[in-house]
Amino acid sequence: MGLNAISSALLKGIYHSFKGMSVICYLDKEINERKQNRHSPTIRQKHIEREPSPHPHQRKQEDSKVIHKVLQCATLNGGIFLASVFVFECLLLPSLNKFFSVLFGSDAFVTMVVWSWIEYIVLLVYRSFxxxxxxxxxxxxxxxxxxxxxxxxxxxxxxRPVAFPSISELFADSIFSIFVQFLFLLQASLTSYIPIYPVGYILYVVQMSLLYSLYSFEYKWFNMGWKLHERLAFIENHWPYFVGFGLPLTIFTQLSDSWVVSGCVFSILFPFFILSGNEASPVTDASDIHLQLFTPVIAVANTFFSKIIGNNKHIPSAATNANTMPQQTSRLNRR
Structure with a gap:
């Protein structure tokens, strides 16, 4: 397992991350065709006289709407949210500034003082409401x-998704996962301030890529019944592929310094990465090195919950262990 295997896995992860773009083109059609084929013509013929035909609107509601949901994400986050930010910052504020400059003429000091107050009030109202x-x-x-x-x-x-053993375990795993992801995001942000260039930036990009991969694959793994420690261990042990998979989304969200714009870009693109993660088959033999970047936040999370909540059997342990990997890999291959 050398550099060539790591590079190949990273490139394959990048390639797989774009698969959602093609999956979206045929997914709805095949899902709806599969639904229609569940009922044979003979059964429909037997009940045709007893059961009225469904209303077209009702039938439409029964169809899969993956494309519709993706377009809704793009409309809300791009057509409404992101567009409103650009309209406000690129049109409204400059127009108001120009208006007050014309209103007060050549008195630059008065214009500056008045505009500073007007800009503060407008920004406060815009951000608050x-x-x-x-x-x-x-x-x-x-x-x-x-x-x-x-x-x-x-x-x-x-x-059909694999159900968790109990509602309490499902809830505990979800809460613990959110907390670990938040700590990992904080850890990635802190490492970006390492003064040794480009070490800090590389560590930040690697961690954000792993985090975005976790976001993308977690829906599938959760439906497969994988616990949090299994999900994290799988990413840590096969990190070259997952760094590559999450790298495009990391790059796209870093194009703007505004956290609002980055959030909108993430929400527009993320549905495609969910579909890509669902269809992808991760490379599992690229490296023998276990990149245990989640270990620090796992220790903090375990300590926090043990101190705050105490010893509760419903609190999941997120300690990653390479020994669990053969079982995880076999479960993945069977699916």
Whole structure:
């Protein structure tokens, strides 16, 4: 396992990350055709006189709408949210600034003082009553749409999801996963400030790529019944592929310094990465090195929950262990 194998896995991860672009073209059609073929013509003929034909609108609601959900994400995050940011920052503010410059004429000092107050008030109103509420509202709506897209894709390719043993374990795994991801995002942000260039930036990009890969594959792995420690261990042990898979999304979201613009870009592109992750077959033999970047945040998360909640059997342990990998790999291959 050398540099060539690592490079090959990284490039294959990049290639697989774009598969969602092609999957979206045929996924809805095949899902809906599969639904229609579940009922044979003879059965439909037997019940045709007893059961009225479904209303066209009702039939439409039964069809898969993966493309529709993806377009909704693009419309909300790009057509409404992102467009409003550009209109405000590139049109409204410059126009107001020009208006007050013309209004007060050559008195530059008065113009500067008045505009500083006007700009502060306008920005405060804009952020308080539009930007922040729309940001949180879009996050909630996106979460439901992302889940619908992932569930439809998973049922199409793998069938019924594997249920967790209990609701409490499901809830605990979800909460713990969110907390670990938040800590890992914080860790990645802190490493970007390492003063040795380009070590800090490379570490940041690698960690963000792994995090975005976790985001993309977690829907599938969650439906497969994988616990958090299994998901993290799989990414750590096969990191070359997952660095490559998450790298395009990392690059796209780094094109702007604005966290709002980056968030909109992420929400527009992420549905395609969900579909790509659902269809992808990760490379599992590229490196024998276990890149344990999640280990620090796992230790912090375990300590936090043990101190705050205490010893509870429903709190998942997220300690990654390479010894669990043969079982995980075989489960992945069977699916």
């Amino acid at each position: 539009w930007l922040v509420p729309l940001f949180f509202l879009s996050r909630v709506i996106n979460a439901f749409w992302f889940q619908d897209i992932a569930d439809s894709a998973y049922r199409y390719s793998r069938g």
